[in-house]
Amino acid sequence: MPAARVLIDGPNELVFDYAIPEGMDARPGCRVKIPLRNRASTGTILALAKEQASEFELREVLELIDPDPLITPKLMQMGHWMADYYGAPMELVMRALLPEAVRQENHSEKTRKMVHLLETPDEEAMTKLSKRASRQHLILTLLQAAGGKMPLSDLGAGASASIKAVAKHGWVEIKDEPVRRDPDAGEAFLEDSPLSLNSEQQGAIEQVFKEIETPDKPMLLHGVTGSGKTEIYLQAAQRCLDAGKSVLVLLPEIALAPQTVQRFKSRFASIQDQVAVMHSNLSQGERFDEWHRIRNGEAKIVIGARSAVFAPLTNLGIIIVDEEHENSYKQDTSPRYHGRDLAVLRAHIENSAILLGSATPSLESFHNTETGKYQLLKLEQRADGQSMPIIRIVDMKIEGRKYKGAGPAILSDPLRANMEKKLAEGEQVILFLNRRGFARSLQCPACGLVIECRHCSIPLTYHKSEERLICHICGHQAITPRKCPECHDPGIRFQGYGTEQVEGVLQKVFPTAKLARIDTDTMRRKHALRDTLKAFRQRKIDIIIGTQMIAKGLHFPNVTLVGVLNADLGLHVPDFRAGERTFQLLTQVAGRAGRGELEGEVIVQTYTPHSPSIQFARHHDFGGYADQELEFRRQFGYPPYTHCAVIGTRSTHQRRAEFTLQNIHQRLKKDLPQGMVLGEPLPSPLVRAHGQFRYQLMLLGSSARQLSRHISNILNQTPPPDDVTLVFDMDAMGF
Ligand SMILES: Nc1ncnc2c1ncn2[C@@H]1O[C@H](COP(=O)(O)OP(=O)(O)OP(=O)(O)O)[C@@H](O)[C@H]1O
Ligand SMILES: [Zn+2]
Numbered sequence: 163m164p165a166a167r168v169l170i171d172g173p174n175e176l177v178f179d180y181a182i183p184e185g186m187d188a189r190p191g192c193r194v195k196i197p198l199r200n201r202a203s204t205g206t207i208l209a210l211a212k213e214q215a216s217e218f219e220l221r222e223v224l225e226l227i228d229p230d231p232l233i234t235p236k237l238m239q240m241g242h243w244m245a246d247y248y249g250a251p252m253e254l255v256m257r258a259l260l261p262e263a264v265r266q267e268n269h270s271e272k273t274r275k276m277v278h279l280l281e282t283p284d285e286e287a288m289t290k291l292s293k294r295a296s297r298q299h300l301i302l303t304l305l306q307a308a309g310g311k312m313p314l315s316d317l318g319a320g321a322s323a324s325i326k327a328v329a330k331h332g333w334v335e336i337k338d339e340p341v342r343r344d345p346d347a348g349e350a351f352l353e354d355s356p357l358s359l360n361s362e363q364q365g366a367i368e369q370v371f372k373e374i375e376t377p378d379k380p381m382l383l384h385g386v387t388g389s390g391k392t393e394i395y396l397q398a399a400q401r402c403l404d405a406g407k408s409v410l411v412l413l414p415e416i417a418l419a420p421q422t423v424q425r426f427k428s429r430f431a432s433i434q435d436q437v438a439v440m441h442s443n444l445s446q447g448e449r450f451d452e453w454h455r456i457r458n459g460e461a462k463i464v465i466g467a468r469s470a471v472f473a474p475l476t477n478l479g480i481i482i483v484d485e486e487h488e489n490s491y492k493q494d495t496s497p498r499y500h501g502r503d504l505a506v507l508r509a510h511i512e513n514s515a516i517l518l519g520s521a522t523p524s525l526e527s528f529h530n531t532e533t534g535k536y537q538l539l540k541l542e543q544r545a546d547g548q549s550m551p552i553i554r555i556v557d558m559k560i561e562g563r564k565y566k567g568a569g570p571a572i573l574s575d576p577l578r579a580n581m582e583k584k585l586a587e588g589e590q591v592i593l594f595l596n597r598r599g600f601a602r603s604l605q606c607p608a609c610g611l612v613i614e615c616r617h618c619s620i621p622l623t624y625h626k627s628e629e630r631l632i633c634h635i636c637g638h639q640a641i642t643p644r645k646c647p648e649c650h651d652p653g654i655r656f657q658g659y660g661t662e663q664v665e666g667v668l669q670k671v672f673p674t675a676k677l678a679r680i681d682t683d684t685m686r687r688k689h690a691l692r693d694t695l696k697a698f699r700q701r702k703i704d705i706i707i708g709t710q711m712i713a714k715g716l717h718f719p720n721v722t723l724v725g726v727l728n729a730d731l732g733l734h735v736p737d738f739r740a741g742e743r744t745f746q747l748l749t750q751v752a753g754r755a756g757r758g759e760l761e762g763e764v765i766v767q768t769y770t771p772h773s774p775s776i777q778f779a780r781h782h783d784f785g786g787y788a789d790q791e792l793e794f795r796r797q798f799g800y801p802p803y804t805h806c807a808v809i810g811t812r813s814t815h816q817r818r819a820e821f822t823l824q825n826i827h828q829r830l831k832k833d834l835p836q837g838m839v840l841g842e843p844l845p846s847p848l849v850r851a852h853g854q855f856r857y858q859l860m861l862l863g864s865s866a867r868q869l870s871r872h873i874s875n876i877l878n879q880t881p882p883p884d885d886v887t888l889v890f891d892m893d894a895m896g897f
């Protein structure tokens with residue numbers, strides 16, 4: 163008898179095998195009733211086994227809940243590909259394909275009682291009713307006016323006896339009806355209409371239309387910041403809807419892209435019911451409703467973060483991946499998929515067009531345009547003729563000398579002077595610093611001790627408002643010591659500054675300016691980001707100081723100055739993509755300036771003014787940057803010329819993590835296929851996190867398939883000890 167592996171509903175996510183009774187058409191993705199201990203429970207079939215492992219008898223599936231799998235066959239096909247490519251168990255893949263909110267019965271449809279008018283008594287009866295039973299008369303009149311049905315609750319709490327009476331006459335009937343839990347209920351979106359495109363945009367959209375008609379090759383839209391890529395997305399989406407096709411839009415972190423979501427909602431305000439937005443703030447009930455609205459074809463445009471790549475749309479016309487270079491498209495738990503790469507695969511499976519867009523394309527995608535795998539669409543001008551901002555570099559080594567030993571100020575003289583000027587002219591300023599908190603670390607000048615987290619190998623960050631030291635990896639908190647815990651020197655002091663300290667400095671330097679700080683500490687409240695950005699738009703705020711939360715996608719015409727306080731953060735990390743990331747971040751942040759009538763300026767503070775990522779960003783030269791970086795990658799055999807996989811071990815026992823990885827290394831080495839390069843097993847750059855020691859090794863290979871199969875084979879033959887966790891990250895984006 164065939165068997166089914168079932169993921170049981172409930173908080174524990176148990177997985178058990180059950181026998182499939184004769185004649186039951188059970189398939190993966192179907193939900194089933196099964197016996198669990200001595201009662202019936204529900205679950206989802208993850209996979210089928212042809213032969214039952216017959217050592218002991220399996221209990222049988224009781225009933226098939228869905229005659230057809232909830233997962234479309236095309237998504238199932240993508241699931242099998244993922245399991246193979248990312249070396250992930252099918253069980254985990256199925257969990258990604260079918261969100262928990264959909265699998266678990268208890269979030270099922272929300273309903274409400276509706277009163278339906280079946281027939282209206284004739285005029286004579288109505289007159290009688292109005293005299294004898296005015297309430298009944300009123301109910302019938304209200305129902306008539308409302309077009310024949312109304313929610314029971316709207317008829318008032320006191321009406322129940324009268325409703326019963328009119329129901330008894332057969333005039334009305336009460337029925338349960340599903341209601342949609344609308345995450346945006348109460349929000350109004352003003353409809354806006356398509357812009358007439360400039361000639362560059364026109365050229366791009368024609369190609370996009372062609373692809374929607376007959377999909378051929380993935381498109382990479384490389385458009386400088388402010389070039390109007392979003393308008394292309396909107397008109398492409400419109401074209402699909404007109405052709406009766408559906409649209410999938412992926413954004414990197416949807417909570418951080420309120421403006422982009424807003425623009426889609428405004429453009430499609432007249433068909434609001436057909437737009438579904440999937441983001442992490444949805445309740446399980448809202449998720450359930452949105453998923454079913456997509457599955458049954460009501461929602462035709464889906465906007466969401468990486469997991470929306472599994473949205474069960476059918477008849478896809480186009481998949482749009484905005485900011486395709488963003489790392490947050492990579493899932494950091496198994497299956498460790500890349501949302502953009504799956505989008506390309508899905509478009510292929512569904513025979514739909516695919517459009518990747520960015521002002522700073524990933525070298526992977528850009529390289530694909532050079533080899534002819536993708537086609538390149540370019541927007542080189544800002545949309546309404548604004549010029550690109552002027553970028554000035556301030557060498558903080560030279561600035562520092564002015565202050566003789568006191569260390570350079572957080573705001574260099576040129577930045578401060580420029581801010582004064584802009585504020586005096588009533589313009590707005592954005593300052594960017596990718597580190598939150600007050601001070602990066604606390605160090606003893608006498609013995610050199612840096613206070614570290616006791617669970618992670620990083621310094622604790624000082625947060626002034628909480629008067630605490632906080633770990634940015636695990637959240638561990640500690641009291642701020644007054645003297646060195648090691649040598650008791652009282653001179654222990656703060657090093658490095660974060661956004662909280664900058665805010666304090668700004669208050670002193672610009673006492674009359676209105677400030678807002680945007681980082682994960684200040685933006686905890688739901689809608690905090692949206693509200694702050696709205697206040698900024700209304701010019702109730704003069705200066706924003708923020709982390710990467712403000713780096714992309716924001717459009718504020720009155721911002722004429724962007725300051726990057728420390729461009730070197732992130733440049734000196736052990737990752738071959740460090741330079742690429744710095745280039746992207748600088749270009750994106752700089753792109754927030756001068757997006758209106760007024761010209762924009764950018765001031766970049768750095769200790770390494772000559773590093774290529776800073777110089778090319780300064781000249782808005784993506785092509786130049788890509789050429790030299792690709793040359794470096796080619797010489798060293800790094801992606802995009804190869805695929806890069808990382809294998810990691812994690813354990814609370816340092817030696818066991820290390821030993822397990824050495825063992826795997828030996829086996830990988832033994833019959834290493836041609837063309838693969840195996841790195842040494844080493845401590846991870848972050849050697850300890852959450853109390854776990856971490857070791858890793860890197861493998862490079864020109865064939866992705868071969869690479870992931872070789873690794874999966876070895877890992878399957880080498881199960882780790884119980885206290886060691888294995889991590890296999892195919893196409894790893896971080897180390
Ligand atoms: N054809 C057009 N005519 C006039 N204005 C336009 C046109 N296309 C776009 N715009 C406007 O130009 C501004 C910038 O466009 P948009 O935000 O779409 O650029 P983007 O390429 O997405 O930028 P970024 O990569 O920085 O997010 C917006 O205010 C948009 O409304
Ligand atoms: Zn000390």
Ligand SMILES: [Zn+2]
Nearest residue numbers: 615618633636
């Ligand atoms: Zn920690």
